[in-house]
Amino acid sequence: MPADSAAPTGNLLLDALREPDRALIAPHLEPVSYDKGAIVFEAGSDVNHITFPCQQTVVALIIGTRDGRCAETATIGREGAVGGIVSAGRVPASTEAIVQIGGPMLRLDAGRLQEAKRGSVEVRNLFARYSDCLLAQVLQAAACNALHPIEQRCLRWLLTLQDRIGGDTLPITHELLASMLGVQRTYLTRILSTLQDQGLIRVGRGRITVLDRRAMSVAACECHARVQRHFKTVLGAVYTAEGIDRIEPPAPVDGDREPAMALRGAGG
Structure with missing residues (x-):
């Protein structure tokens, strides 16, 4: 993660924020890397972080059934994020998030995002639109x-x-x-x-x-x-x-x- 909050992150959702608004989030972003097939979070687990795929990293939201079958419900890449985006975060996940294409991501504590939303109308607006x-x-x-x-x-x-x-x-x-x-x-x-x-x-x-x-x-x-x-x-x-x-x-x-x-x- 670049030290300068104005530097591109590789995630278009974060990069869409103007510098003062991204500065509310940038210091709290944690660089992580996931291999293909890694699980970002499991269904039923508490989601405490928002995860932003960067560059060509791709994550799928998966619904599984009791007989072992599963199906994809959404595919998320550098245009978005997973984990507590639609909700306020820190609630049990309804799906499993599995990495389809491995690579870099950025993690943000769900509470930090809520603080940024309270401090900026533009942050609230952008993430509400993405949730939609x-x-x-x-x-x-x-x-x-x-x-x-x-x-x-x-x-x-x-x-x-x-x-x-x-x-x-x-x-x-x-x-x-x-x-x-x-x-x-x-x-x-x-x-x-x-x-x-x-x-x-x-x-x-x-x-x-x-x-x-x-x-x-x-x-x-x-x-x-x-x-x-x-x-x-x-x-x-x-x-x-x-x-x-x-x-x-x-x-x-x-x-x-x-x-x-x-x-x-x-x-x-």
């Missing part, structure tokens, strides 16, 4: 998992991961992707083979390469594009062909009215 966007992603994933065929769900997931990595080569195994989608590995292998025959992707050992993003976007369901539009409208996250480009600071507001209005976006 995270909820929108979770709700859209729930609809997608219930309504859309596995081929479209697979493309949606690959596009979401590419957004956060910013490159064409996705370091993902068949086993992990099958787990995220809640299907058997053998079934997923047939799906990936079909997508490869269509010229959309190239499947390799421990990686999947995106060959035609535009065609993948057309073949995928509307869920990926809807989440993109919501992030851009509410938070200012601009998605490009290379991934998530930036997060623009929201306009300053007076009092708490604007965050409350933003929160209505995902909650209906």
Whole structure:
């Protein structure tokens, strides 16, 4: 973590804050590093820290069932954070957070974030907007998992991961992707083979390469594009062909009215 609070952190949510507001948080950020497959927090555990993925690090929020199956509900990279974001923190986690792409992160005590929110309208506004966007992603994933065929769900997931990595080569195994989608590995292998025959992707050992993003976007369901539009409208996250480009600071507001209005976006 740079000593200068104005220096980029590698996390776009933190970097969207103006220097005086980020100075409320920067001294309390703890650099950490997680390997692929590491657990940031488990379902049912108390969440005492907010964790900010940096650079190409990616975390998935996972729901598991009693029979051992699981499914991904949200994918978070350098555009966001996990752990007590929607709540006020220090409450039991409803999901498990697993690292998909290992790398650097920054941790912040949940109480420190609450102090920063009390001291700055802009900090409150930014994190309220991000909470809205995270909820929108979770709700859209729930609809997608219930309504859309596995081929479209697979493309949606690959596009979401590419957004956060910013490159064409996705370091993902068949086993992990099958787990995220809640299907058997053998079934997923047939799906990936079909997508490869269509010229959309190239499947390799421990990686999947995106060959035609535009065609993948057309073949995928509307869920990926809807989440993109919501992030851009509410938070200012601009998605490009290379991934998530930036997060623009929201306009300053007076009092708490604007965050409350933003929160209505995902909650209906």
